[in-house]
Every structure is written in structure tokens, then in C-alpha cells.
Amino acid sequence: MQNHAECGDTMAVAEIDLKGEVCPYTFVKTKLKLEELEIGDELVALYDHAPAVENVPRSLRNEGHKILGIKEIGDHLWQVRIQKV
Amino acid sequence: MIGGFGEEQIRRYSRHIILPEVGGKGQKKLLESAALCIGAGGLGAPAIEYLAAAGVGTLGIIDDDVVDLSNLQRQVIHGGNVGIQKVKSAEQFVNRLNPDVNVVAYTERLNQDNILGIIRDYDFIIDGSDNFATRFLVNDACVFENKPLSHGSIFRFEGQVTTIVPHKGPCYRCLFEHAPPPGMVPSCQEAGVLGVLPGIIGIIQATEAIKYILGIGELLVGRLIYYDALNMSFDEIKIQWNKECPVCGEAPKIRSIAETTYAESCRVW
Ligand SMILES: [Zn+2]
Numbered sequence: 001m002q003n004h005a006e007c008g009d010t011m012a013v014a015e016i017d018l019k020g021e022v023c024p025y026t027f028v029k030t031k032l033k034l035e036e037l038e039i040g041d042e043l044v045a046l047y048d049h050a051p052a053v054e055n056v057p058r059s060l061r062n063e064g065h066k067i068l069g070i071k072e073i074g075d076h077l078w079q080v081r082i083q084k085v
Numbered sequence: 086m087i088g089g090f091g092e093e094q095i096r097r098y099s100r101h102i103i104l105p106e107v108g109g110k111g112q113k114k115l116l117e118s119a120a121l122c123i124g125a126g127g128l129g130a131p132a133i134e135y136l137a138a139a140g141v142g143t144l145g146i147i148d149d150d151v152v153d154l155s156n157l158q159r160q161v162i163h164g165g166n167v168g169i170q171k172v173k174s175a176e177q178f179v180n181r182l183n184p185d186v187n188v189v190a191y192t193e194r195l196n197q198d199n200i201l202g203i204i205r206d207y208d209f210i211i212d213g214s215d216n217f218a219t220r221f222l223v224n225d226a227c228v229f230e231n232k233p234l235s236h237g238s239i240f241r242f243e244g245q246v247t248t249i250v251p252h253k254g255p256c257y258r259c260l261f262e263h264a265p266p267p268g269m270v271p272s273c274q275e276a277g278v279l280g281v282l283p284g285i286i287g288i289i290q291a292t293e294a295i296k297y298i299l300g301i302g303e304l305l306v307g308r309l310i311y312y313d314a315l316n317m318s319f320d321e322i323k324i325q326w327n328k329e330c331p332v333c334g335e336a337p338k339i340r341s342i343a344e345t346t347y348a349e350s351c352r353v354w
Contacts, residue, residue: 016087028099032088032109063105 012041019048019077026052027059034065034084042068043082053078089113094185098140106301112140116185118298119143121207123195123223125171126150127283128213128237130160132291136211137179137186139295144179145207146172147191159280195219197342200226209294210234213287217264218347224249224257226342228332233297235290235305242279244286247309247324248293251333254306259327259334264348282314 016033018026030045037043047053057067060082068081087095088109101107101115120141122129125148136144148171152163166174172190179188191203195214200222204210210232212223220236227234227249234249236257249256289310296302309322331338339345 024099024103025095028095028102029087031102032090032095035109036088059103 012037013044014041015044015046017046018052019046021047021052022049023051023055027056030056030060030082031063034060034082037084039084041084043084045080045082046073047078047080048076050076053080056080057082094140097183097185101139107299111299111301114298114300115140115295116142118209119145119207120209120211120294120298121145121147121204122211122213123219124148124213124215125160125163125175126156126213126215127159127239127278128287128290129211130162130175130213131284131287132211132213132294133175133179134162134182135288135291136294137183139291140183140185141294141298142185143187143189143207145189145191145203146175147193147195147203148172148175149192149194159278159283161284195222197222197345197347201230201342204230204232207232209297211287211290211294212236213290220257221264222342222347225332225339225345227251228256229342233304235293237283237286237290239278239283239286241277242282242314244282244312244314245309246286246289246293246305246312248297248305250297250304250306255324255326256330256333258332258339259330260309260324262331279314282312285312285314 014037016030018029021029026047026049034043053070057070057080061067064085066083066085068083071079073079090109098112101112102109118141120136122133125133125146133144133146150171152166152169152171152174154167156163162178163174170192172192176188176190179186204226210227212220212234214220214223228251231251236249237246293304296304307324309324311320311322328335
């Protein structure tokens with residue numbers, strides 16, 4: 001985990017690599033990781049399971065979290081940036 | 086490991102973790118909690134089954150009975166264990182189902198001398214006893230020790246269940262001050278029971294324990310569910326706190342377990 005200053009606040013960025021993981025564990029593990037973080041922290045998650053790219057952000061929004069971005073960064077590889085709310 | 090959960094735990098509890106009301110935090114509460122099942126019979130057995138599945142980390146089980154073939158019509162966790170102590174049989178079941186759960190086995194009869202020491206270690210008490218003397222004893226001890234309690238009982242096709250959070254709502258004695266006179270209690274011959282009935286009531290009791298531990302939802306405090314399997318109806322009866330209650334009222338007559346008489350009555354089921 002690294003810290004960097006943004007808008008004057010110290011915000012932590014955590015990462016979780018969920019390549020090889022399928023639903024619903026993509027969401028379950030992302031949720032558990034978010035529970036470890038502080039409100040306002042950012043989590044960068046990697047998925048290679050296509051349905052997760054739609055399902056996980058939807059479920060996270062339902063729990064009140066913010067999706068900062070979804071990006072395809074490789075062949076069947078997606079990066080989702082989440083902010084814990 | 087994520088958030089303190091191992092890979093197997095993440096899979097085992099995933100359907101809990103997904104729920105917004107539970108999550109990893111709630112599951113951790115369950116794993117760190119302790120529930121006591123009084124009796125591993127009709128009501129206790131199904132309660133034990135689901136509390137263990139839910140990952141309640143410490144499960145106390147007290148029963149001095151041995152599994153009898155006639156129990157298996159409703160106490161399904163004891164399958165294959167005829168002749169074995171019920172607490173041992175229940176412990177075997179729990180160990181097979183969920184290694185996260187630590188069973189504390191009490192192969193003894195709950196009585197005035199041991200009850201306070203036993204319930205002290207638990208967050209929630211499930212009364213699955215089969216006689217009035219034990220129910221009053223458990224109620225009074227829980228009021229004195231301030232332990233939340235689920236009361237359940239069954240008869241033929243009917244069951245009743247309520248939750249007692251001492252001093253936050255009525256207790257069992259607010260409802261029934263004394264055990265009914267012996268003539269009013271059905272004889273053992275009359276005490277048939279539809280096998281599925283205790284399963285439903287015992288699992289409602291387990292549900293209350295889980296909700297209490299998680300701190301979610303509305304408990305059956307001040308409410309009694311009366312279930313009729315023949316009609317397939319659930320009726321809710323409001324129970325008021327009784328100012329005259331001998332144990333939780335304004336001027337309680339019962340002030341200690343040791344000085345109270347808990348008459349032994351015939352086992353009803
Ligand atoms: Zn009372």
C-alpha cells in the first residue's frame with residue numbers, strides 16, 4: 001500500500017489481483033479488501049473474468065462505494081478503480 | 086488471507102459476506118461469538134445445526150441424554166449415533182460440518198448449582214429444554230446474569246417462540262408466573278410431536294441468536310410467535326412487561342436461584 005497526497009488529504013491506494021477468480025468470489029474478495037481500508041481510500045482491482053467487470057462494480061455501487069474507473073488493460077484483463085465510501 | 090479470512094472461509098461464508106447487513110465484519114462477529122444450546126434434542130439439534138453452519142465460533146451444548154432411535158424422527162444431526170451421548174453426537178456433527186466452530190460439551194443436567202457458572206461464558210442462550218422447571222430456571226438465571234435468551238417450545242403440531250432480552254422487554258415469567266399444575270401438563274403418552282415442527286422452531290431460535298450477535302433486524306422481544314403446522318399459520322402475540330413479574334418486575338420476589346424451588350415435572354416430549 002502506498003500513500004500519496006491528493007487534494008491535501010492523505011489517501012491510501014491498495015491493490016488486489018483477482019486474476020483467475022470467478023463470480024461471486026470476485027465481489028466477495030473485493031468487498032473484504034474494502035472492509036480493511038479507510039473511508040476515502042482507493043482500491044485498484046484486477047479481473048480477468050469478463051462477467052465480473054459488470055457485476056462487481058454494480059454490487060459495489062449498491063453498497064454505496066464509488067467506481068472511479070473501469071479500464072481494459074490487456075487481453076481479457078480489466079482494472080477497476082474503487083473508492084471506499 | 087483477505088481481511089483475516091482464509092481461502093476456505095471466504096468460500097464457506099461467501100453467502101453471508103455478500104449480504105450488506107453481514108459482510109466480513111458481521112461474519113467476524115459470528116466467529117468471535119459464543120452461543121449456548123440448552124438441550125441437543127428436538128429444538129437444540131436444529132439450532133446447533135445452523136449455528137454451526139453460520140460459523141458461531143463457540144457453541145456450548147448441555148444435555149445429559151443419550152441418542153435414542155425415537156429421537157431420529159426429528160433430531161436429524163444424531164443420525165447413526167443411537168446409544169451415544171447427545172453432546173458427543175452433536176459435537177461430531179459440528180466438527181464434520183464446520184471446523185471453525187469450537188464445541189464446549191457439558192454432559193450433565195442443568196441445575197441450580199451449575200447454571201450461573203455455565204451461562205456466564207455465552208453471548209446468547211437458546212433454551213431447547215423440554216420441561217417447565219428448566220425453562221423457569223433458565224429464564225431466572227438469564228435475567229440475573231443479563232443474558233439474552235430464546236425460549237422455544239413445541240406440542241403436537243404447535244410451537245411457540247419468543248426472545249427475552251432482560252430488562253429490555255418481558256421475560257418468560259412475565260408471561261407465565263409459575264409452571265402449570267401437574268394435571269394440566271399432558272402425560273407423556275399424549276405428547277406426540279410432528280417431526281418437522283421442532284426443526285422450524287429451533288431454527289427460528291438460531292435465527293434470533295444470529296441476529297442478536299450481528300445486531301441486525303428486529304428481535305422477537307415482547308412478541309411471541311405461535312406456529313400452527315396443521316393450519317400453517319404464524320400468529321404473533323404481543324407480550325407486555327409485567328410490573329408484578331416475580332423476577333423482573335418492580336418488586337421481584339425471586340432474588341436468587343439458590344433460594345428458589347424449581348420443581349421437576351414430567352418430561353413433556
Ligand atoms: Zn419478567
